[in-house]
Amino acid sequence: MATTSLDKSKIRFLLLEGVHQSAVASLQAAGYTNIEYLKTSLPDEELKQKIADAHFVGIRSRTQLTREVFEAAEKLIAVGCFCIGTNQVDLEAATEHGVAVFNAPYSNTRSVAELVLAEAIMLARGIPEKNALAHRGGWLKSAANSFEVRGKRLGIIGYGNIGSQLSVLAESLGMDVVYHDVVTKLPLGNANPMPSLEELLATSDVVSLHVPETAETQWMIGEKELATMKKGSILINASRGTVVDIDALAKAMQDKHLAGAAIDVFPVEPRSNDDEFISPLREFDNVILTPHIGGSTLEAQENIGVEVADKLIRYSDNGTSLSSVNFPEASLPAHAGHHRILHVHHNIPGILGRINQIYSEQGVNISGQFLQTNESIGYVVTDLQADHSREAIKKMKEIEGTIRCRVLY
Numbered sequence: 448m449a450t451t452s453l454d455k456s457k458i459r460f461l462l463l464e465g466v467h468q469s470a471v472a473s474l475q476a477a478g479y480t481n482i483e484y485l486k487t488s489l490p491d492e493e494l495k496q497k498i499a500d501a502h503f504v505g506i507r508s509r510t511q512l513t514r515e516v517f518e519a520a521e522k523l524i525a526v527g528c529f530c531i532g533t534n535q536v537d538l539e540a541a542t543e544h545g546v547a548v549f550n551a552p553y554s555n556t557r558s559v560a561e562l563v564l565a566e567a568i569m570l571a572r573g574i575p576e577k578n579a580l581a582h583r584g585g586w587l588k589s590a591a592n593s594f595e596v597r598g599k600r601l602g603i604i605g606y607g608n609i610g611s612q613l614s615v616l617a618e619s620l621g622m623d624v625v626y627h628d629v630v631t632k633l634p635l636g637n638a639n640p641m642p643s644l645e646e647l648l649a650t651s652d653v654v655s656l657h658v659p660e661t662a663e664t665q666w667m668i669g670e671k672e673l674a675t676m677k678k679g680s681i682l683i684n685a686s687r688g689t690v691v692d693i694d695a696l697a698k699a700m701q702d703k704h705l706a707g708a709a710i711d712v713f714p715v716e717p718r719s720n721d722d723e724f725i726s727p728l729r730e731f732d733n734v735i736l737t738p739h740i741g742g743s744t745l746e747a748q749e750n751i752g753v754e755v756a757d758k759l760i761r762y763s764d765n766g767t768s769l770s771s772v773n774f775p776e777a778s779l780p781a782h783a784g785h786h787r788i789l790h791v792h793h794n795i796p797g798i799l800g801r802i803n804q805i806y807s808e809q810g811v812n813i814s815g816q817f818l819q820t821n822e823s824i825g826y827v828v829t830d831l832q833a834d835h836s837r838e839a840i841k842k843m844k845e846i847e848g849t850i851r852c853r854v855l856y
């Protein structure tokens with residue numbers, strides 16, 4: 448009788464940046480016990496050293512998985528981003544190395560939207576300055592420059608999962624919601640798309656950013672855009688640190704052009720809680736500064752831990768790559784009683800033919816096969832009679848264009 452389970456104790460997981468313990472619990476429940484768990488990210492050289500032995504790595508937003516890191520990660524099968532953003536991973540390099548990347552695209556959406564809404568209310572009332580002053584013994588009992596958010600315009604830049612959730616919550620408080628997105632999006636409730644970014648900036652009382660980090664969004668809010676914003680308005684950024692030019696924002700605060708700002712993400716963020724946070728915004732009481740915790744609620748982190756760990760487990764156990772951000776997606780059935788060969792290759796014509804030629808030459812009986820490609824790679828999964836996989840896998844690795852090949856018992 449063929450064995451259908453791999454020796455899981457040999458499969459090594461490296462979990463960084465204090466991902467929630469729910470991830471460890473999920474991996475252990477699935478039989479994976481070879482787990483190194485670290486609370487921080489690692490300096491580059493140490494990361495390269497540790498990743499060299501890892502089959503799976505789990506990160507959050509701090510760890511930069513560059514091409515160089517992938518080159519050092521010879522055994523790496525998959526990356527789990529225990530967050531939404533995947534900009535910290537060189538996805539092209541991951542794909543070229545046959546490494547599947549997973550994330551948790553929805554688990555912390557609500558947490559970010561709630562925080563942004565709370566910040567909009569606090570800033571509209573001037574609470575950060577009043578609070579800071581009270582801590583220093585002051586007493587600023589005044590209604591001057593204090594406003595309700597009801598009836599005020601919220602301009603959302605990036606109407607994706609977070610932006611649209613925020614839109615619904617803000618409308619429930621009576622805000623007039625407008626948005627700008629590069630893709631045509633269904634307006635929820637009474638929200639309205641704006642014809643241009645400039646118009647959104649020029650007419651909104653609160654502007655909140657919810658775009659991903661891309662070449663187009665880099666420094667998309669600079670001196671010119673800040674000058675376009677209404678005098679006395681509020682800027683909130685809980686997306687990515689490269690979206691807002693922080694020096695330009697500091698200048699706009701100095702000039703009192705904006706009434707307040709809330710910034711959760713920064714171009715350079717401290718590596719750990721022990722490092723100093725440096726920013727020209729520290730001097731402004733009317734800027735809420737938070738340490739990239741938009742998605743850091745216990746609910747969100749626990750859910751993310753389970754969700755991403757499950758994706759890694761499924762990919763490890765049976766090759767399912769569903770919802771990977773860089774891999775052809777395959778939802779695969781169980782393979783009990785069969786050996787499953789997973790072949791990742793450059794997307795060039797003729798590879799499936801070569802694979803099947805090898806099986807045919809070896810007289811292997813194929814009991815199931817699946818092929819999916821994306822622009823750059825192909826993923827062929829073949830279930831075989833149990834005792835033929837050893838010879839077949841040797842031959843598979845010799846096929847030109849092969850990136851990676853593994854077998855599941």
Ligand SMILES: NC(=O)c1ccc[n+]([C@@H]2O[C@H](COP(=O)([O-])OP(=O)(O)OC[C@H]3O[C@@H](n4cnc5c(N)ncnc54)[C@H](O)[C@@H]3O)[C@@H](O)[C@H]2O)c1
Nearest residue numbers: 531532605606607608609628629657658659685686741742
């Ligand atoms: N602060 C935190 O802790 C935290 C938590 C979760 C997510 N995030 C970040 O929030 C951002 C948004 O997350 P999401 O889940 O809503 O993503 P999403 O992909 O669902 O939505 C992003 C939206 O931005 C739009 N967009 C892209 N480029 C644009 C441009 N140049 N101009 C206008 N719109 C543009 C997209 O079309 C999309 O609708 C991501 O950068 C994510 O990493 C931060």
Ligand SMILES: O=C(O)CC[C@@H](O)C(=O)O
Nearest residue numbers: 507508509530531532742
């Ligand atoms: O937890 C983190 O480090 C990142 C959170 C957030 O930016 C995300 O992309 O989900």
